Amino acid sequence: MRIVLYQPEIPPNTGNIARLCAATQIPLHLIEPLGFSIEDKYLRRAGLDYWEHVQVQTWPNWAVFLRSKEPGRLVFTSARKGTMHHLFAFQPDDFLVFGPETRGLPDELLPGDALCVRVPIWGQVRSLNLSTCAGIVLYEALRQTGMLPEAANQ
Template sequence: MDLALYQPDIPQNTGTLIRLGACMGITVHIIHPAGFPITPKGLARAGLDYIEHASMREHDSFSQFEEWRAAEGRRLVLLTTKASQSAYDAAYQHTDILLLGRESAGVPDSVAERADLRVRIPMRPGLRSINVALAGSMIIGEAMRQIGRFTELS
């Protein structure tokens, strides 16, 4: 199970998700361009000292990420408000990569079309979305629960 961030534009959310990755033992992929420099200093406030414990991989573009993903044979699961399937009705796999879009704009249609599975978090009508770091945490937790990863961390 990995987490991918598509062109993140808020360093605090990115730092929070890298910290989550460190604590949960998952790799966080950063798909560039990001809206800020991906540096320890830029991520330090939210990531604290967890950055040094994180597994992080940067990709220069979505096409580069896709080439890597295809070579690895990994399924891409997009978390999006435009999906009809609940993230809690999906069946996750050990090799899944959960993709989160930009905080300001999500992902373009061309990226969404590449996803093997699109899921959403059910929420009250009339509200747009949940903070990307919170949403990613919620679904990483559900996916890890389903595949038994929490027993590996004990």
């Protein structure tokens, strides 16, 4: 399982997701351009002192990432389309791809046969926070694939 952030824009969201990745030992891929510097103090603050435990790799663009990525399915996320996350059948080698906070994943990134998931929203909001969605989707994927350790924090 891996998390991919396509052109993330808000440092605290990426910092929170990096912390999530450190907590679950899940690699984090960042696709440039980024809306901030990796040295950004807000990014570091959100990740606290966990950055040394994050397996993070930055890619100059989507095409380079695709050419270089390890085997595994790309599972795209959307605020409005796709299978609800708890009904989707995740696999252990999936790349969970999240789009930029203000605009989501561009249509040209999603091939016609793209696997797409969404976290259902039934309240009066347009979307959930990126780091909240990443946590929800990742933990469901880990649960489904048996990758949640039974003895965590014991």
